[in-house]
Amino acid sequence: MINVQAKKENGHYKSFHINGHAMYAEAGSDIVCAAVSALVINTINSIEEFTDDPFTCDCRDGMIESWEFTNDLSAATELLMDSLMLGLTNIVEAYGEEYLKVEMVEK
Numbered sequence: 001m002i003n004v005q006a007k008k009e010n011g012h013y014k015s016f017h018i019n020g021h022a023m024y025a026e027a028g029s030d031i032v033c034a035a036v037s038a039l040v041i042n043t044i045n046s047i048e049e050f051t052d053d054p055f056t057c058d059c060r061d062g063m064i065e066s067w068e069f070t071n072d073l074s075a076a077t078e079l080l081m082d083s084l085m086l087g088l089t090n091i092v093e094a095y096g097e098e099y100l101k102v103e104m105v106e107k
Contacts, residue, residue: 009107013081015068022099032099043084053077
């Protein structure tokens with residue numbers, strides 16, 4: 001299962017963590033993993049390309065494991081993160097929590 005945790009503080013995103021594998025199908029054919037990867041990578045690329053919001057990213061073995069925002073976020077980054085969370089939630093609704101678990105932690 002893929003585990004996702006987004007953390008917010010006072011209604012604003014602070015970090016995002018992701019780990020695991022969906023195990024929906026064999027490697028190379030796992031559409032749940034592919035969908036999650038596409039959403040996450042596109043979100044990071046979009047934040048880098050379309051905003052000036054700084055963040056740190058932890059990547060291992062070619063996989064993004066987490067990122068943390070280092071300042072207050074622009075409205076654009078908040079919207080991109082909301083879009084990511086919507087997409088991930090839609091995947092859970094379509095394929096089930098046995099493949100993807102999405103958690104929002106609010107401080």
